[in-house]
Amino acid sequence: MTAERKGPMIIAVGSGKGGVGKSTLTANLAIALAKKGVKVGLVDADIYGPSQPVIFGTQGQRPDARDNKPIPLESKYGVDHLSMGHLVAPGKALAWRGPMAAGALGQLIEAHWAEDTQVLLIDLPPGTGDVQLTMVQKFKPAGAVLVSTPQDLALIDAARAGQLFDTAGVPVIGLVENMSGYACPHCGETSDPFGSGGVEAAAGRLELPFLGRIPLAMDIRQGSDAGEPPAAGDGAHAGAFHAIAEKLATWISERS
Amino acid sequence: MTAERKGPMIIAVGSGKGGVGKSTLTANLAIALAKKGVKVGLVDADIYGPSQPVIFGTQGQRPDARDNKPIPLESKYGVDHLSMGHLVAPGKALAWRGPMAAGALGQLIEAHWAEDTQVLLIDLPPGTGDVQLTMVQKFKPAGAVLVSTPQDLALIDAARAGQLFDTAGVPVIGLVENMSGYACPHCGETSDPFGSGGVEAAAGRLELPFLGRIPLAMDIRQGSDAGEPPAAGDGAHAGAFHAIAEKLATWISERS
Numbered sequence: 001m002t003a004e005r006k007g008p009m010i011i012a013v014g015s016g017k018g019g020v021g022k023s024t025l026t027a028n029l030a031i032a033l034a035k036k037g038v039k040v041g042l043v044d045a046d047i048y049g050p051s052q053p054v055i056f057g058t059q060g061q062r063p064d065a066r067d068n069k070p071i072p073l074e075s076k077y078g079v080d081h082l083s084m085g086h087l088v089a090p091g092k093a094l095a096w097r098g099p100m101a102a103g104a105l106g107q108l109i110e111a112h113w114a115e116d117t118q119v120l121l122i123d124l125p126p127g128t129g130d131v132q133l134t135m136v137q138k139f140k141p142a143g144a145v146l147v148s149t150p151q152d153l154a155l156i157d158a159a160r161a162g163q164l165f166d167t168a169g170v171p172v173i174g175l176v177e178n179m180s181g182y183a184c185p186h187c188g189e190t191s192d193p194f195g196s197g198g199v200e201a202a203a204g205r206l207e208l209p210f211l212g213r214i215p216l217a218m219d220i221r222q223g224s225d226a227g228e229p230p231a232a233g234d235g236a237h238a239g240a241f242h243a244i245a246e247k248l249a250t251w252i253s254e255r256s
Numbered sequence: 257m258t259a260e261r262k263g264p265m266i267i268a269v270g271s272g273k274g275g276v277g278k279s280t281l282t283a284n285l286a287i288a289l290a291k292k293g294v295k296v297g298l299v300d301a302d303i304y305g306p307s308q309p310v311i312f313g314t315q316g317q318r319p320d321a322r323d324n325k326p327i328p329l330e331s332k333y334g335v336d337h338l339s340m341g342h343l344v345a346p347g348k349a350l351a352w353r354g355p356m357a358a359g360a361l362g363q364l365i366e367a368h369w370a371e372d373t374q375v376l377l378i379d380l381p382p383g384t385g386d387v388q389l390t391m392v393q394k395f396k397p398a399g400a401v402l403v404s405t406p407q408d409l410a411l412i413d414a415a416r417a418g419q420l421f422d423t424a425g426v427p428v429i430g431l432v433e434n435m436s437g438y439a440c441p442h443c444g445e446t447s448d449p450f451g452s453g454g455v456e457a458a459a460g461r462l463e464l465p466f467l468g469r470i471p472l473a474m475d476i477r478q479g480s481d482a483g484e485p486p487a488a489g490d491g492a493h494a495g496a497f498h499a500i501a502e503k504l505a506t507w508i509s510e511r512s
Contacts, residue, residue: 017305018274018382019410048383049273049413095384095420098354126274127304128351129385152481154275157305164351182438186445193438193449193472195481216449225408 008041008117009252010109011173012141014165015148016157018126021178022147023051024224025214025241026123027079028231029145032245033119034078035231038252041072041117042081043108045135046125047101050085057227061086063111070111077232080117082108098130105131109139119252126157128164136168142255143173145211145248150177150198158199162206173251174209175199176244179216212244264297264373265508266365266397267429270421271404272413274382277434278403279307280480281470281497282379283335284487285401288501289375290334291487294508297328297373298337299364301391302381303357306341313483317342319367326367333488336373338364354386361387365395375508382413384420392424398511399429401467401504406433406454414455418462429507430465431455432500435472468500 013026023046030042044052053059056075063070063086070087072080084104096104113120122141125131135141144165148158158175165172177199181190193216203210214220220237223230231241269282279302286298300308309315312331319326319342326343328336340360352360369376378397381387391397400421404414414431421428433455437446449472459466470476476493479486487497 018276019405020275023409048385049416051409054409054412095389095423097386097389101354101385126382129304129357130353133351133353149275151477153279153307153310156307156310160305167351182449184440184443184445185447187440187443189440189442191441191474193474194477218447218449221407221450 008113008120009256010120010122010139010141012122012124012135012144012170014124014132014144014146014161015126016159016161017148017154018049020147020149020154021214022126023055023123024220025147025176025178026121027052027055028229028241029245029248030079030121031077031229031231032242033249036245036249038249039114039116039118040079041113041120042079043120043122044081044083044085045105045108045122045131047084047096047104047131048125050083052081052083052123053085055224055227055229056081059085066112070107072111072113077229080114082111084108102130102134105134106138118256128161132164136165136170140168141170143171143251145173145176147176147178148199148202149179150192150195152198155198155202158202159206162208172208173248174211175203176211177213180213182216185218211247212240214240264369264376265512266376266378266395268378268380268391268397268400268426270380270388270400270402270417271382272415272417273404273410274305276403276405276410277470278382279311279379280476280485281403281432281434282377283308283311284485284497285501285504286335286377287333287485287487288498289505292501292505294505295370295372295374296335297369297376298335299376299378300337300339300341301361301364301378301387303340303352303360303387304381306339308337308339308379309341311480311483311485312337315341322368326363328367328369333485336370338367340364358386358390361390362394374512384417388420392421392426396424397426399427399507401429401432403432403434404455404458405435406448406451408454411454411458414458415462418464428464429504430467431459432467433469436469438472441474467503468496470496
């Protein structure tokens with residue numbers, strides 16, 4: 001039976017380093033794809049630091065289960081999602097060794113996603129540990145998006161993550177530069193606390209597509225903290241996410 | 257024999273979320289403590305994203321070994337240090353499952369540290385996985401410093417990490433707020449891309465000491481990328497690190 005099931009296309013969103021905005025990007029890409037009519041599910045596989053319940057405003061909700069498999073939560077943005085953060089009390093450490101974390105990933109991916117789900121975006125934990133290895137080995141994604149800030153230290157880690165996908169034969173769809181340029185709320189001038197342009201240059205060196213850049217902006221951060229992702233609205237920064245989603249949608253349609 | 261050995265006091269520097277500046281803080285605290293005359297060693301246990309070779313300008317160096325144990329590298333800042341980044345080629349993914357990562361931690365901690373080493377600072381990977389569990393269970397630290405940005409999403413993860421130490425009976429020495437306030441290089445006005453004050457408030461709620469704040473500043477990032485940590489000099493941001501190191505030194509001396 002399993003072999004006959006045509007499941008959704010799995011796309012992983014990864015980063016070498018944490019704190020580069022991977023979860024925010026994943027949520028906003030999912031919402032932007034949904035707005036384009038793609039039926040998207042989102043798995044928050046960042047087992048040790050699940051952010052999606054906060055970003056989608058669904059923290060404290062508990063998914064129902066059927067046949068021992070969880071039923072993903074709906075959101076007002078048209079993106080069904082499921083996170084370990086929904087299964088554990090806030091502030092509780094998921095002090096799990098690797099095999100348990102990797103097992104949890106399987107539960108989330110093999111949940112009761114709607115039958116018409118076309119794409120499952122996976123918000124991976126940072127780094128190249130158990131969850132990522134299980135992801136590429138057991139649930140081989142069709143492709144991966146890599147996120148980095150332009151800082152050298154982050155780029156080094158992003159290259160490591162890229163190499164993990166490469167070794168596993170998972171194509172890297174492209175790189176996204178996050179926290180690129182910050183407009184001073186006082187004078188309006190832009191500066192680059194984390195540098196600028198480094199990710200596009202790295203994409204060139206690694207011969208990978210560059211998908212675009214997202215600025216460092218207070219309203220993106222506040223939207224993420226408040227369960228109001230910018231891609232759902234039409235504010236100043238929605239466009240940056242929609243432009244990247246457009247490239248992703250093209251990649252997906254060419255392979256569907 | 258082992259029981260008689262009085263090893264250095266182990267202090268872990270952890271964060272729930274990655275990318276909050278944990279490695280930069282650890283390096284600068286080590287340098288500031290060394291300037292105060294404390295003999296400090298630094299272990300970069302961030303197995304999947306080792307940053308210390310870049311911060312100390314020792315990338316590409318290979319530690320010697322004696323009796324199958326590595327000999328820590330010296331640095332011009334008076335801090336011996338050892339990182340998995342010294343043992344693996346740059347850009348190579350450390351695609352290790354948990355038990356292997358935890359084993360690597362043991363190799364770094366049980367290396368040939370100078371006999372007069374008083375304190376071993378451990379730059380932990382973000383989160384609450386295998387390396388952290390091995391750290392608290394096998395190499396029980398005397399205390400832990402937690403770093404977070406003021407963003408809600410980061411604070412939630414910091415509380416999780418705090419809970420891990422608490423459960424293991426490792427006292428949390430205090431919380432540090434990083435990326436707190438950014439001075440525009442054009443107009444000089446300060447704004448808060450990641451919010452402000454959240455970590456001090458969280459420390460209050462969790463009844464933990466607040467150790468201080470480090471601003472988001474281009475010269476801290478550039479110094480970290482260029483192997484010139486600010487605490488080693490007397491630039492504008494050295495003082496913030498030295499003030500936190502002073503509190504840490506007091507904590508250490510009260511327990512030595």
